[in-house]
Amino acid sequence: MKKRSIFSRFNNWFIFSLMTLVVVAIVIASTLVINYLKKEEIKRVDILVNAIMFQQDVVPSLEVQELLLTIYSSNTTIPVIILDKKDQVIEYKNLSKDVGANSSDIIALAKRMGKKYPAIEIKVPDGNNQFLYYDNSKILNNLQYSPFLLGFFVLCYFLFSFWFLRTIKKTDEGYLWAGLAKETAHQIGTPLSSMMGWMEIMKLENPDSDGVHEIEKDIERLRTISERFSKIGSVPELNDMNFNQTIQENYDYLKTRISKKVDFTLLLSSYNILVPHNKILMSWVIENLVKNAVDAMKGQGTLQMSVFERNKNILVEVKDNGSGMTKYQAQNAFKPGYSTKKRGWGLGLSLAKRVVQEYHNGDIKISQTEVGKGTTFRIIIKKG
Template identity: 30%
Template sequence: MINPALCVLLGHPQHEIDSTAPLDHIYKDLLSDIQRFGESLPNERMTSGKFESRLNHLSGRELAVIVHVSLIRNEPLPHYLVQFENRTSLLEIETKLHSTELALIDIQNSYHELLEKMPLAVLITKKGVIQYANPAALQLVHAKDRSEAVGLSTNTIVDASYHMALEERRRVYDVRKALNPIIYMINCMDGRQKYVEGFTLIITYEGEHAAVGVFKDITDQKQREEHMMQSEKLTMAGQLAAGIAHEIRNPLTSINGFMKLMRSSKRSSETYFEIIESELKRIELIVNELLVLSKPQEKHVSKAINVLPVLDQVITLMNVQAALKNIEITFESSDVSQWIVGETNQLKQVFINLLKNGMDAMDASGTIRVSVDSTEQEVLIRVQDEGSGMTPEQVQKLGQPFFTTKETGTGLGFMITQNIIHNHGGAIQIESEPGQGTAFTVKLPKTMKPEHT
């Protein structure tokens, strides 16, 4: 006897339930297997058991089944209850899973081999701790073997002067779920320091979220940039020298005149002293700003900066040269502090470059408008001049070495400006029309006001 479910399993029509003879012929091998297995049960002192078998569906498809055999009567002839458990779908799934697992292993092995042979340094970190470093990364930090690097905190590798930038980057990722390219100074195992530039991707590594950082050594490039920046600073200092001399000469004349008045007067006037003190402070401010501009910096340290005083100091310095060309520099901003993470002297050089470019673009008198605004994520500094403006083609070429719209210029100033802004994780936007002037908008990532200022 067979039940309808077996006919469905094997694909036979319902009418064959009543006529099992064809099935006896088709499945004679299966019946022989069942008989042999059933006859072995008493020898094993068992009344039931199971074995695996393969059956052919009427369509020709092979089925994987587990055959359960139970002895229900032994005399005068043995009778068996046989149940078929269809394992075909499960077996197919297991086969697919096994194939997928093999494919994943192949991908993982290929991925690992790619990382091992990659010329760029690759670090995989979890919660700020190094989990993997490829040979290029070990060579970058001068580690003898992988065990020397794995387990180290990224705060150990990244120099302390960049820890604030590192924390700020993590904070920005928590908000935006995006990581901008970054430049760090790192401490190598042998005590040397290097500059590296890289980007980070968030992946799943060994079942957990991890960060993959890909870095390249830019120490030589950074040193060349530093030399170029220093050269540009000295060039600007020389160009500002005439205006500085003129600006200092005026308060010195005032001081000299009041000193003569005081010498000829029988009694000193407090007003004279206040004017002299005010003029001396003005000289000191101008000279200090010029010294900052020209002095080489041994080491730049990123920290939280309120950009408003920086702009105020730069405008004070540049007003000297602007006055000589009958140009007015206006500054518009709210009283709310605008905090960014950066290096004060480099940012000063950016704003000096932009103001100087604006003055060079203006033939006669006019106004350069400096304004500060902000969004939730960025601080926006806009410098708008009333100069000759540029064509779209000229704007496109800005930043290329030795391209300049000036009769005497190298084009390096704006290239350095772009590099500084890029190193601060920012961007610069240019709007210009011939005869309508040019507006440069510097966008820098906003940060929180530090607790101790």
């Protein structure tokens, strides 16, 4: 169990570190690529403009003409439109296919380009200056969506980080409470064995004494409690089937041990409910809910426990008319260490939640609560 938990935590940290590296790499790569492409396209446009101006100023030799042609041909990505001062099309290149060869469409596109990037004036000797309009290449335009993708990845990263840290916290708390529970079981076991020995001696001296029978019941109860604590952190076997019987036995035991001023009633289904569960751990859950309800009523009031079936689920409700809870108290009731009692450790409900969720694949929640009117706890266990 210990090796598996250490391995699980290592995997969590490995995944967290890997996701961090992925997000950092995406940010750096996106920034570098966009900046590089922008600089390269600006350089290409400048070279192209200088080549055109050079060609206008002098009559180039054949070699120079070939060089200028190479410079012009090397631009295969950046959309370029050259107009004269009367907005007549001189040249264009790398335009999208939907523009076509219509002069009016090309001129309209050039004007739209001019709103994004100022046109570059090309001065010619005869005074009929030309104007070069350009835009980002297709790949650079597509990269404009990269910040949104990056934002999405960063958001996913933070959500994962939140989940990861929360999981680590819950795992550490689980190990703490499991260790505490097992140590408690160990500590109870030593004096309990001694008490059982003394009990046998007392039975030999006076076997029919009422006191002996009551002490024997309490010793048996301590043994059950010790067994409960010892099962925390281990995977229990779900061998018990008759759920009604488990609830009835709990009710019978608790009925005699809570205040007589509490009107404690049980409503069971008219037919047997068969569902795999661990009787010892489920009894612990019920006992915790009942004791919390009795404390909330300060030892007097009405307490009702009911078992019924709904939508292929088995529901157990423990309803009291005690002090109730505030919204904040209800939200934190199952958190380890949280308690509304001055001397409470905040272990009961958190361990009950663990028993129901992790060991019985169910859920436990506060279905209704109101300050001054009471609280209803609900256990939900899947029937099949």
